[in-house]
Amino acid sequence: MMDRRQFTGALAGVFAGAVLPRGPFVARQLPDAAGINAARLNAHLKELSAFGANPQGGVSRVAYSDFDRAGRAYVMDLMRAAHLDVQIDFAGNIFGRRGGTDSTLKPIVFGSHIDSVPEGGNYDGDVGSLAAIEVAQSLAEQSVRTRHPLEVVVWQNEEGGLYGSRAVSGQLTAAELSNKAWSGKTIEEGIAFLGGNPSRLAEARRQRGDIATYLELHIEQGGNLERERLNIGVVEGIVGIKQWEVTVTGIQNHAGTTPMDQRHDALLSAAKFIEMLNRVVRGEPGRQVGTVGRVQAFPGAPNVIPGRAVCSLELRDLDASKIDRLYDTIGAEARKIGDADGTTFEYRSLHENVPAPSDPAIRDLIETSAKSLGLTTRHMPSGAGHDAQAMAQLGPMGMIFIPSIGGISHSPKEYSTPEDCARGAAVLMGALLLADKR
Numbered sequence: 016m017m018d019r020r021q022f023t024g025a026l027a028g029v030f031a032g033a034v035l036p037r038g039p040f041v042a043r044q045l046p047d048a049a050g051i052n053a054a055r056l057n058a059h060l061k062e063l064s065a066f067g068a069n070p071q072g073g074v075s076r077v078a079y080s081d082f083d084r085a086g087r088a089y090v091m092d093l094m095r096a097a098h099l100d101v102q103i104d105f106a107g108n109i110f111g112r113r114g115g116t117d118s119t120l121k122p123i124v125f126g127s128h129i130d131s132v133p134e135g136g137n138y139d140g141d142v143g144s145l146a147a148i149e150v151a152q153s154l155a156e157q158s159v160r161t162r163h164p165l166e167v168v169v170w171q172n173e174e175g176g177l178y179g180s181r182a183v184s185g186q187l188t189a190a191e192l193s194n195k196a197w198s199g200k201t202i203e204e205g206i207a208f209l210g211g212n213p214s215r216l217a218e219a220r221r222q223r224g225d226i227a228t229y230l231e232l233h234i235e236q237g238g239n240l241e242r243e244r245l246n247i248g249v250v251e252g253i254v255g256i257k258q259w260e261v262t263v264t265g266i267q268n269h270a271g272t273t274p275m276d277q278r279h280d281a282l283l284s285a286a287k288f289i290e291m292l293n294r295v296v297r298g299e300p301g302r303q304v305g306t307v308g309r310v311q312a313f314p315g316a317p318n319v320i321p322g323r324a325v326c327s328l329e330l331r332d333l334d335a336s337k338i339d340r341l342y343d344t345i346g347a348e349a350r351k352i353g354d355a356d357g358t359t360f361e362y363r364s365l366h367e368n369v370p371a372p373s374d375p376a377i378r379d380l381i382e383t384s385a386k387s388l389g390l391t392t393r394h395m396p397s398g399a400g401h402d403a404q405a406m407a408q409l410g411p412m413g414m415i416f417i418p419s420i421g422g423i424s425h426s427p428k429e430y431s432t433p434e435d436c437a438r439g440a441a442v443l444m445g446a447l448l449l450a451d452k453r
């Protein structure tokens with residue numbers, strides 16, 4: 016890997032004359048650092064937001080809708096204008112390719128998604144997709160040839176569950192093809208609607224080692240960067256998620272005739288469980304999170320002591336062993352609650368997502384790229400899922416975050432400043448050029 020001086024030297028032609036305002040709130044003009052055309056990038060963001068625009072100011076461009084297909088046609092036009100060779104793979108993902116000078120090298124893949132949640136915003140996925148195209152356009156305009164082939168990717172149906180990227184990483188199962196998407200189409204119908212071929216899905220798959228590097232720029236979707244007035248988040252990885260259904264069993268009885276000291280109230284034990292979980296998760300340093308998001312009491316009548324309570328349990332962290340350890344502690348503490356209350360706790364696994372750490376060397380490249388532009392950074396986990404977690408199965412992965420104003424996302428109120436979008440694109444370009452030297 017290069018040190019900062021080598022980096023600056025190597026990119027002198029590209030970064031020449033670049034002056035970037037420091038700090039997120041001082042920019043008087045858009046940063047055109049690293050050859051990024053900030054005004055063009057932000058104009059493209061505005062144009063893309065017209066596809067599926069909703070009255071609240073965001074977009075409802077759910078996967079496999081007419082708006083999704085029209086938005087994809089728009090980005091494919093941008094890709095062609097950026098001199099990329101555009102193809103839709105069998106899984107319905109869009110790839111825009113550009114050759115490198117060394118045909119023996121695997122491609123550097125970079126991009127994001129443009130589908131949204133219902134009543135979503137104009138930045139989630141869009142910033143990373145359009146910034147990737149902007150990088151390709153800038154490289155073409157400045158006649159920069161990379162050693163590695165480049166592939167700009169726009170994944171299909173990220174919001175529904177990373178369908179496009181998981182098809183490529185080999186994690187998508189045949190059974191999932193009949194799942195219904197928000198558009199009303201099944202995944203199988205949706206892939207065909209976008210120009211893919213569900214019967215040849217296996218051919219979209221790539222193997223570990225098939226990509227040299229994967230890079231994705233994304234909005235933070237949390238408020239940490241804005242709160243700390245920092246420009247760039249260097250993502251340490253995407254947290255693992257484990258979810259369980261917890262059933263608490265007590266004794267159902269009359270709420271009027273059963274004295275308070277003779278009850279085995281399942282809901283009361285569940286309430287203690289929620290308080291205990293919060294205490295255990297907060298009881299050690301780190302950024303682990305734990306949540307009970309759903310509770311039901313049975314039979315659910317005002318005059319009956321609940322004999323059964325069912326709640327969810329979710330734990331997230333970058334470290335799978337920490338999740339397992341917290342789960343064990345919670346189980347032991349719950350047994351104590353059960354012993355005191357005369358109730359029992361049972362657990363059923365609902366869902367598991369393994370953590371996807373980013374590559375430490377790629378983190379360094381992102382850090383170097385940001386620092387060379389005079390930007391401030393912090394390293395942080397991603398609590399939300401991204402296509403990058405599927406790509407981490409195939410090769411070294413890195414993600415770049417920019418601030419989300421107010422930490423708001425999956426909402427029409429989602430906002431990142433034009434300056435921050437341009438900064439993110441500039442960091443992406445620098446990181447890509449550094450990755451090309453590896």
Ligand SMILES: [Zn+2]
Nearest residue numbers: 139140173233
């Ligand atoms: Zn996203």
